[in-house]
Amino acid sequence: MPADLAVIGLGHHGLPLAQAATTAAIDTLGYDPDARAVHELTAGRPPVDGSLSAAEIRRMLGSGFRATGDPAELGRVRTAVLCAQTPLGADEHTLDLTALRETARTLAAKLRPRTTVILESPVYPGTTEGLLRSILEEGSGLRAGRDFHLAYSPSRHDPGSRTHDYAHIPKVIGGLTPACTEAAAVFYGRITDRVVRARSPREAEAVKVLETNYRHVNIALVNEMSWYCHDLGIDLWDVVRCAETKPFGFQAFRPGPGVGGHGVPIDPNHLPYSTRSLGYPLRMVELAQEVNGRMPRYVTQRCAQLLNEHGKSVRGARVLLLGVTYKPDLADLEGAPAHEIGSRLMELGAHLSFHDPYVMQWRVHGHPVPRADSLYEAVAGADLTVLLQQHRTYDLQGLAVKAQLLLDTRGASPAGAAERL
Known part of the structure; x- marks a missing residue:
């Protein structure tokens, strides 16, 4: 037909x-x-x-x-x-x-x-x-x-x-x-x-390159700002909240545990055939990839630091990851930073579990990670809870009350209720 x-x-x-x-x-x-x-x-x-x-x-x-x-x-x-x-x-x-x-x-x-x-x-x-x-x-x-x-x-x-x-x-x-x-x-x-x-088709193709790389470069900038502000004792989330009131010349991006999804950064220098190479890379794109690629490691370091500040070691600690998808309210795991963060925590000896309303089974390096059936009981029992994805079903205020320690990588919890990225 x-x-x-x-x-x-x-x-x-x-x-x-x-x-x-x-x-x-x-x-x-x-x-x-x-x-x-x-x-x-x-x-x-x-x-x-x-x-x-x-x-x-x-x-x-x-x-x-x-x-x-x-x-x-x-x-x-x-x-x-x-x-x-x-x-x-x-x-x-x-x-x-x-x-x-x-x-x-x-x-x-x-x-x-x-x-x-x-x-x-x-x-x-x-x-x-x-x-x-x-x-x-x-x-x-x-x-x-x-x-x-x-x-x-x-x-x-x-x-x-x-x-x-x-x-x-x-x-x-x-x-x-x-x-x-x-x-x-x-x-x-x-x-x-x-x-x-x-x-022409080239201009249309370059639109995709610009749109995708624009996202990655700006996320990298605010991710670097998160390190900078943390070291200086500055609340980055308050900084972004205030900065986005500027009616011109600024678009708000927020940090996170890494960049996932299907929109991969595109550097036209890396072509499948050398005759089309520019001979130089898009440096901003390379730097953005480098910065964003460091975020899972940085989140792991913050987990270790937070546990240490409260007299606990990563080794043997019960760590619960909340939200393992790349985007809120979706089941898509493509490129989600949760996998690398979970892998690093397991390598450090943490006892890992996870909860995600859209994911029933999740594996890290081929090993199944236990899924928490009762969210609030799991949060209360974990030495550290890490919010990686802000699904609408998560009541961050309620979870913060239950958690022994809560690291919020999305800035979704009420001010003062959790440690923020």
Whole structure:
């Protein structure tokens, strides 16, 4: 059965797009080579990261959404959006474009004239015009900009947000030709309120680089401020509260135990092919990665210091971690700093346990960490409780009363109720 849209890659980028398109009454097909993921979605079960609920999946299916692992269906769509995952590779510098290459080859074999192809995955500037274009043209025998439309649009999704839904987030689009841009604009105009046209795919790709790195650099700045203020006996949280009253030239960021999630920092110097290297790194990005990468170690040091100040050693201490996901009110563990913090505490000899309303099982280095069933009893029994993620269900005032020691890495507890980062 033909469809208006094929969303290729049903992960954290693809599913929100598929949901928005289905809500807008666009006949949407979801393709993923992972047979298990397709089976789970078809059965109405939500993704493990909790980005969509079972009710939302059922509504999508009831509105006509179909998930498939059959590439033959990709040859009968008007628009194909590639949402393959591009995580950091093993070297933690370069993006792993393996999934993008594979899905592009799959699409190329079925691509037909007049199809609009859009890439949404985070990539390096030049990937759409270079890598993706060459794979599609070689695999299809068609020519981008003449036989089919090709464009890039950076994914902009705020998982779990109650204020930023898909339809009200402007979409940036950069096409290979003006006609490509307009074809993509027509598609996105059906599901979003505003479309912003970039000069080319490169500018659109660079938008993602800037947006992602902006977040990391500013988080790194406020993380460094947390060290500085702690050493001087200054309440950083009060500093941020006051600073954010400035109506110009300042946007408030807050420190935390580390940076997680899917928006990895992108340094265009680290390219998969040396001929495109700038010859120099983005120093601010490198420094931000260095600073943010130190936060789990810093949190562990603060845990040891806090225990020591109260006559206890880390070795043998009962440490309870609250919230092990990367973002509040989601089950997504991608890049969450809790794993490294838990690992470091275990290496120091702490007896670790955890609680998270969205995570039933959690492992560190392959070893299962006991989950606290009774939250308040666990808090009262722990030598140290560490808030790593501020889920809405946590009553920080009540937990602070119960806890022997509470280290709040999110500044969520009432002033004076806990030790803050």
